[in-house]
Amino acid sequence: MRAIRVQAEAFDPGAELARLEALGGGAVASFTGLVRGDGGLIDMTLEHYPAMTTRAMAAIAETAEARWPLIGLTLIHRYGVLVPGDRIVFVGTASSHRAAALESCAFLIDWLKTAAPFWKRERYADGRGAWVEAKAADDEATARWQAR
Numbered sequence: 001m002r003a004i005r006v007q008a009e010a011f012d013p014g015a016e017l018a019r020l021e022a023l024g025g026g027a028v029a030s031f032t033g034l035v036r037g038d039g040g041l042i043d044m045t046l047e048h049y050p051a052m053t054t055r056a057m058a059a060i061a062e063t064a065e066a067r068w069p070l071i072g073l074t075l076i077h078r079y080g081v082l083v084p085g086d087r088i089v090f091v092g093t094a095s096s097h098r099a100a101a102l103e104s105c106a107f108l109i110d111w112l113k114t115a116a117p118f119w120k121r122e123r124y125a126d127g128r129g130a131w132v133e134a135k136a137a138d139d140e141a142t143a144r145w146q147a148r
Contacts, residue, residue: 001023004057004061008080013090016030024071025096030093031092031108031109034087037085044083044088046120048079060075064104064108064111067107069100073104077112091105091108113138114141
């Protein structure tokens with residue numbers, strides 16, 4: 001089972017985990033990303049080009065499925081205006097064994113951070129606003145999977 005969604009609406013991590021658990025494997029791993037309110041952040045606007053984003057997320061999922069014996073995979077990424085505390089991303093994986101579930105979940109979130117084409121603009125209480133730049137730490141996290 002593979003589910004990939006790019007949506008403006010909120011999602012329920014509990015419902016997503018229940019779908020993965022119902023597949024009957026021995027392990028489910030997940031990651032839920034939240035918008036941080038660091039530095040007086042008021043909101044973050046995520047923009048994307050739907051066809052490009054969906055294609056990139058599918059390619060990332062295919063790579064994970066080729067590397068680990070997964071029985072289920074869920075990727076959800078939100079777009080639009082999000083405020084601190086909002087859920088922004090969900091990655092869930094199911095496998096017969098914990099190592100495959102945990103490693104594939106980490107792989108997927110690292111790759112989503114660098115390979116899924118989203119443009120993020122932050123707006124702060126002091127009037128500042130800026131596009132979010134790529135971070136070297138995210139590139140380093142992704143690079144560790146290329147060495148394996």
